Amino acid sequence: MLSRSLQSLLGLSLSLSLVEAAQIPFIAPHETSTSAVPFAGLENQSDNWDINVSPNENATGHLIFETVSSFMQHWPNTRYRNGHNIVPGIVPVGTVLYHGRGDSNTPTGPEWLATDPEHSYIFCRGQASTGCWQLTVTALRPLNVLYLDGSGAAKMPDGPMDSQDVLAFGEIIPEKYIAERERIKNMCQWAKDFPVDGFVRMEMDFEIMLCDFSDGVQVEPINLRSRGNSGGPDSEFYPPGPHPYDDTSFAQLDINSSALPNTGFEVIHSGSWHRYYPGDTRIQLDLTRLISFYDTELVPSLVAERLGKDRLKHRLLGISQEDLQNAVKRIEEATTATEPGSGIDWKTLIQLVIKRFENRLEMVQYILNSTSPGNSNIQIQLVAMLRPYMLSTTKPTQDLASTEWVSPMFKLCATTYTKYITANPSLHSRLTASEELILGGVHETTREICRVVTGMWVDGVMAGLDPDLYKPSTTEGLVETEIESLLASWKERISSLMKWLDWSVWLKCRPACGFEELCELPMWPFRRGTDEFEDPQPKCIRRMAPFDSSWV
Structure with a gap:
């Protein structure tokens, strides 16, 4: 039978921490032109650092993050x-x-x-x-x-x-x-x-x-x-x-x-x-003048159009005439804008987030999908991701059903890349509306990564995988059913997170292509089959003669 603490935590995690893979959206930040106070959006909401609160199903911040990271x-x-x-x-x-x-x-x-x-x-x-x-x-x-x-x-x-x-x-x-x-x-x-x-x-x-x-x-x-x-x-x-x-x-x-x-x-x-x-x-892009149709404040009519649809089906068809005219006006303004912006290197900032988490999240998923995943190996990977944010005061309280003790660590993880912006009124006031949009995308993305990973780590701690922090009351350790429940919970959460993030670095030919081949996705006007564009998947094609005539 599950220990009471682990049973409580796993039940809470499974019911509240799973996220939808579809768009998840973005609470628009305040207008910097009318306020110089530190950022007063997501970070200061009273329940924002509860690891059991998942993103809104209509949020698009993670989509803004991913599309900006993919430019050119x-x-x-x-x-x-x-x-x-x-x-x-x-x-x-x-x-x-x-x-x-x-x-x-x-x-x-x-x-x-x-x-x-x-x-x-x-x-x-x-x-x-x-x-x-x-x-x-x-x-x-x-x-x-x-x-x-x-x-x-x-x-x-x-x-x-x-x-x-x-x-x-x-x-x-x-x-x-x-x-x-x-x-x-x-x-x-x-x-x-x-x-x-x-x-x-x-x-x-x-x-x-x-x-x-x-x-x-x-x-x-x-x-x-x-x-x-x-x-x-x-x-x-x-x-x-x-x-x-x-x-x-x-x-x-x-x-x-x-x-x-x-x-x-x-x-x-x-x-x-x-x-x-x-x-x-x-082509050198100016992200301080970005216009995004994932901006739910600029084009609210597309929120309902995207609801429940896979990202491959997202498009602009269905945009209201008012939203379209507002978008065109914003594009026209962007072509003549002279605001210098904040000077923040958004491309590098976004890539830092991706580089920090891409391989480790993939490693956790790989271990969980293996025939004999080791829960201690997974905990090691979770600790590696979270170590820079593990405050010396972070430890479970006597209320084993509560996760409030981990909130400061969760917050530090989620805001590490943005706090210097939001806590600096002078810098924050220089952000253009486009930079505010990108900032929101970065924050939403890092928040969800840290929320899921922190929650998984907490379950590992309460299962006794970090005995320096917590030792379960049972002396026998985890029984087989507890291990299975823990692994199932971890597997579900990491898969949902990676599907929600949908980073292109995880889209690969598996197994990897040989030297005489090139990993490629279906693209217009080349066709390999009638339904390949519905969900384009990579495939190895020859880059030396004889070429695959069905492709080129």
Whole structure:
């Protein structure tokens, strides 16, 4: 029979600490422009440091945290192709970009640029006898761009184009997912009223929709060897004539051709160079001007649209006209904003949180999923995560059913990365509204990690796994049923936490790919099966001949 203390704690933990894997949301912070007092949000709520209080089911702070941590990285934005953020940034002076075409002319209107030549080369069209053309386009001044996360160049009707529709059409129009020429024309028309030179989005690799090739860039045409093996037109990928993004010719796209699979694979290969943090650093984002459609204060109408849906199904369809107009106004303000912000390096701060917990949480899950998990090994991992926060005064009280004794430790763990901001009125007052949003996301994420891990550690302590703190009254130690209950509780909580966090670093090919292979996710326009985009999962594909023709 379970000891009374362990039985009480495990029952409480199982009933109250499980979290939903869907969005969990975010209590918006106060406006810094009207207050200089220290942060008065989540941290100061009276029940905030009770390890048995889980996040609100509509919270989005952890989603803001995860999407910001994934900016300009190919891997996470391939899995979650429906972007929810728009961020101003610059393309630095001297950055070389590429534009493939059928002639040597400089575009006189908006066109697409690739960040890597492998991506541009599939648009380099011509005959074997005359070759094809690739323009190298170099930035002569910083180019002002807006980055749209997700896979914004995936021509699919189920959400990747939503954030572009906001600017291009003023509403979400799924049936226009293929209307690329109209989209770039409308977006660049909108950009004329603001200091915006183009838009950054992701396809097999990153690309820029550049509005004007006569302003701020130097263009040099290069005549390259064509992919064609005969005197006939090189039509394996795109036919000669109009640009393939023209609505009338785009349907002729045949990037799945097995005739030249190495060309298709090299586009995937170049995109993989920017797979993980720091991603493609040639576009430098300004997080102090971030606009997120996960901001429940800016776009409350999407809260009900997301409720109960898996994150893969999140999109902007269903946004109210009022919220859409407010979002556009915020985007327009962001393009001209001059506030310097706080100076906090948010990218590094977020990565510090991920690096601290990613491997250890994964290790705990691995041990719990093994055939013979050792409860002492798990407790060792929990202690390793929590050691910097274990105050000398942290120890159980005589009331064995209470967990209040661990609240100071829980609070220190959860606020370690944000306390210097929230406790400093001068620094906190300099945060922009976008930085407040990121701050809330960091705080919500660290709070839930620390809440779950601390709760698991407490159960281990009360089970006698840390005898210096607590020794159960029974001299025999844990019986088999108690061990099973403890392990089941731990396994459920760690799985729920990792599913809720949903960090892309845990999405891997298992087992790992061999040297002649590349771990890859399904991406538009490559297809491996009819339902692969419903829940994209990684798979090893060959990076040497013979290539997998079903992929490229």
